[in-house]
Amino acid sequence: xxxxxxxxxxxxxxxxxxxxxxxxxxxxxxxxxxxxxxxxxxxxxxxxxxxxxxxxxxxxxxxxxxxxxxxxxxxxxxxxxxxxxxxxxxxxxxxxxxxxxxxxxxxxxxxxxxxxxxxxxxxxxxxxxxxxxxxxxxxxxxxxxxxxxxxxxxxxxxxxxxxxxxxxxx
Numbered sequence: 001x002x003x004x005x006x007x008x009x010x011x012x013x014x015x016x017x018x019x020x021x022x023x024x025x026x027x028x029x030x031x032x033x034x035x036x037x038x039x040x041x042x043x044x045x046x047x048x049x050x051x052x053x054x055x056x057x058x059x060x061x062x063x064x065x066x067x068x069x070x071x072x073x074x075x076x077x078x079x080x081x082x083x084x085x086x087x088x089x090x091x092x093x094x095x096x097x098x099x100x101x102x103x104x105x106x107x108x109x110x111x112x113x114x115x116x117x118x119x120x121x122x123x124x125x126x127x128x129x130x131x132x133x134x135x136x137x138x139x140x141x142x143x144x145x146x147x148x149x150x151x152x153x154x155x156x157x158x159x160x161x162x163x164x165x166x167x168x169x170x
Contacts, residue, residue, distance in 0.1 A: 008059025008102040009043055011120040012127060021167070022047040040083035042097070048167060054087050054097040055129075056080055062103035062110060062126070071110075074101055074160070075142050075150040076135070084132045097132040100163060116164050127163035134159050 004010050016023045023046040046053040056076075063071035076099060084097035105114060105124045114126035130151075138159065139149040151159065161169075 006057075006059060007121060007123065008104065008125070009057050011104075011118060011123065011125045012057050012100060012102050013044070014120050015118045015125075015127065015163075016044070016046065037086070039086055040077075040079050042084060042087060045095075046167075048096070051096045052091070052094055053167075054084060054091065054095055055100050056084055056097075056132075058099055058101045060101055060103050062105050062114075071113075072153065072156055072160075073150075074130075074156045075148050076139075078147045078149055081132060081136050081139065081149065085136060088132070098129045098166070099132060099135060101128045101130070101160070102126075103128070114162075116162050128160040129163050129166040130156070130159045130161070 013023075013025055023044050025044055026041045040056075042054045043057045044053075044055040046055055058074075058076060058080075060073040062073075064073050065071075080099070084099075088095055088097045103114070103126045105111065105117065105126055108124075111117060111124070116126065118125045118127065135151065138151050138155040140152060142148040142150040150156075
């Protein structure tokens with residue numbers, strides 16, 4: 001099961017249920033041991049038609065950083081990326097890993113930037129996906145201390161795709 005206390009995961013799971021998309025929510029309480037390597041679990045395995053999608057949900061507020069801040073936070077842990085790439089290899093060619101950025105849109109003035117929105121538990125969300133392999137090719141270190149990576153704004157703008165469009169194209 002996804003972490004229900006995380007409203008981003010809960011919102012995405014509710015969205016999958018409402019749209020009838022087959023999925024399995026993964027128990028994140030334990031890391032998987034694979035050939036003496038510990039792997040972070042993904043959040044969901046979703047039927048993508050021609051592929052099965054290995055998804056890690058990244059919850060972010062939109063916008064962040066005030067009026068001059070970055071509206072599109074897209075950072076991840078290095079471990080998230082490495083583990084998802086490894087899971088792709090383990091599961092084989094019929095599986096593809098992606099990050100889903102679940103943005104909690106904190107003010108209705110930002111709704112026009114997100115034509116597809118989902119309301120859950122009194123909050124409004126927009127979901128965007130990026131293939132992990134594409135993310136890994138473009139990522140830059142965000143914080144060496146915290147072992148986080150991110151994409152530059154133009155790279156993220158090019159790679160991100162609204163979930164509805166992304167999931168139809170698989």
